[in-house]
Amino acid sequence: MRILSGIQPSGALHLGNYFGMMKPAIDLQDKGEAFYFIADYHSMTSLFDPKQRRQNVLEVALDFLACGLDPKKSVFFRQSDVPEVTELAWILSTVTPMGLLERATSYKDKIAKGISPNHGLFAYPVLMAADILIYDSNVVPVGQDQKQHAEMTRDIAAKFNEQYGETFVIPEPQIRSATAKVPGTDGEKMSKSYGNTIEIFGEEKALRKKVMAIKMDSRTPEEPKPDAGQNLALQLLKLVAPAEAAHDFEARLRAGGLGYGDLKKGLFEHYWNYFAGARAKRAELASNLDHVHEILREGAAKARGLARQVLHRARVASGL
Secondary structure (H helix, E strand, C coil), rough: CEEEEECCCCCCHHHHHHHHHHHHHCCCCCCCCEEEEECHHCCCCCCCCHHHHHHHHHHHHHHHCCCCCCCECCCCCEEHHHHCCCCHHHHHHHHCCCHHCCCCCHHHHHHHHCCCCHHHHHHHHHHHHHHHCCCCCCCEEEEEEHHHHHHHHHHHHHHHHHCCCCCCCHHHHHHCCCCCCCCCCCCCCCCHHHHCEEEEECCCHHHHHHHHHCCCCCCCCCCCHHHHCCHHHHHHHHHHHHHHHHHHHHHHHHHHHCHHHHHHHHHHEEEEHHHHHHHHHHHHHHHCCHHHHHHHHHHHHHHHHHHHHHHHHHHHHCCC
16 A cells, blocks of 8 residues: 655644644554655745745654654655656646636635635646656545545546556545544634644744634633534644543533633643654754755655656656
8 A cells, every 4th residue: 555645835834734634644654655745846836935935845844754754664755856746747737627627625715715826726636636646646645625636636547547548546535534624723724824723833932822812702611511512622622632631621611610711721731742742853853954854865766766657657658
């Protein structure tokens, strides 16, 4: 089984990135041949500062390695270090129906949120398909927001295979329904684009302030909250707290007597403790950046060796 997943270096990684993509990917390291990449080509649809992009790539590498990605078990690399993927994206674009791209809900949602449209944003699913197909990936762990894109990859691969003969492996998306869509501090999906994130790493005081600023309703601590399951702070706490502690917070909230301030304080403490080991590991990695760059170089060499083979197969099939 070959596993493939990528993450954009568009800003500081947050709980949505961790539970929606990073943790599921890390958990799969022992279950197959894992290819994980930093999607700097994809970041070009929304980030236009080259220095910031380079810095973000490094930060993502540090974050992912600190959270448990093991380069001895996984192939970890920068997307743009495998330029074959952009050639395959063009080849795939010639068999991708416009109607398929026009139905992409992620594109529509981003435009509705005020993100400036460009061709790269519109054609994002084609480049994502190339990312997946160029490594003969079987399993693609994705967040709920990427489910449609993963299904589009299957459609594009099937269209190419129909047109030119069996060339690509048809991948299977794998979604962790319980944590695939992490709510942000405003109740929307947690996303850097929406400015509603809680970062994995960062300064303690600023992160505490962000957690304590999560908006609650106006009910008093004494009032029972039978709808506790819909509470944003409780939903986030369930991700980072032991099950017994989370159950206790929910029971107290439902019964009445637990103030929202105490709930948010509990959320912050569990969140801060959850990533304590990762913070220590990240500091260690940051003190030896040459090692981090070498991990990415070695990963790219391995990834590119396979990508060249698959691209050659696609070129021959399509008459190039």
